[in-house]
Amino acid sequence: MSPVTIANAVLVLLLVFVPAFWFASRRALRSSTPTRWLRRLLVALWGVAGLTYATLFTLGHGLVVRTTLAATTPISDTSLLAEFAVQLTAALITAAVTLAVYATLVPAIRDVQEIDLPVRTALRSLGRYALALTVLFATVFALLIRALAEGGPVTYWLLLLGVIVAISVANPVLAHIFRDTRDPTPAERERLRERCDRSGLSVSSIVILDDMPETAGIHVYGVPGRRQLFVTERVLEAFDDETLEAIFAVHAGKRRTHYRSYAVHSLLGYLVLGVGAFLFGSETLVTIFILLVAVLALPTLWAARRAFYRADDYAAAVVGQDELVRALEYAAEEQNLELVDGGHWVVFKSRPPLGRRLARLREKSARSEEIASTPS
Secondary structure, three states: OOHHHHHHHHHHHHHHHHHHHHHHHHHHHOOOOHHHHHHHHHHHHHHHHHHHHHHHHHOOHHHHHHHHHHHHOOOOOOOHHHHHHHHHHHHHHHHHHHHHHHHOOHHHHHHHHOOOOOHHHHHHHHHHHHHHHHHHHHHHHHHHHHHHHHHHHHHHHHHHHHHHHHHHHOHHHHHHHHOOEEOOOHHHHHHHHHHHHHHOOOOOEEEEEOOOOOOOOEEEEOOOOOOEEEEEHHHHHHOOHHHHHHHHHHHHHHHHOOHHHHHHHHHHHHHHHHHHHHHHOOHHHHHHHHHHHHHHHHHHHHHHHHHHHHHHHHHHHHHOHHHHHHHHHHHHHHOOOOOOOOHHHHHHOOOOOHHHHHHHHHHHHHHHHHHHHOOO
């Protein structure tokens, strides 16, 4: 295939996705639950990225880049550098298409959240994240593909495991690369540190995220002993001390109940096994892996949800049931979240919906009051 064919395919994707997402965002604004539909559209952007990336390689993007490099540079078309160039150009094109589609959602996000968010500002913030992610993606994929081609299964497995461990450990560093950050002022540090101490959340440092002023986000990254707390400026403005303490207590509870191990590390384990089975296994091994996932996936998700509930219980013990409910409701209102129950689909989620969590906390509070009021 020629570069012109690939360029035409990218243009077709833009002509399909840009108006489709714009129309969907307008429809979302007229629905009874606009926030939920906009969140679904934001998640669907990963589908846009995946389809764009797959289209590029289906049309021979890799061959075009390697041929161009061989004709214009001394770089071998089978070298690691050539593979990196293939993956980087594909990732950059994919990011550009995804950002163009995301731009159609910004006006709807601005209307729903009632904030001043120029499209240029939103694209600049997400564009920096996308650029850093494309470089990381291209580096990792180039290394894995060359390891598979030259080093064999053992080298591939060791490299894949090393990448997963490195990314897990390097989360705080990646957050600094992907986001605009600043150090807290002395007053901000004292306020947040006191809330951490009262909630039982142990962190080594505190970082302020100042690139997405419309988002109220709280994140804890890093390994035990070196965890860092990241909060957006919106959190400092909108959340009072009691709300901060309650939310921090939930984060502390998640670490005490090892929620991340159930929700994330188990998923990475399935990913490693699945990649190995499909690349190096026989049909029998692939069948065994599919059966293994079918048997263990739902119990793993159930265990993750139970860990989240135990985290809520820890937070309730620290700040009180009623205060935790109030804080979660306030945070949901601030972020325009619908308090949904999740229905039967909750069995496929690792994190219980906020509406279900609140209902459980209210039920426990009512039960406690009933027991307390019962004569002995």
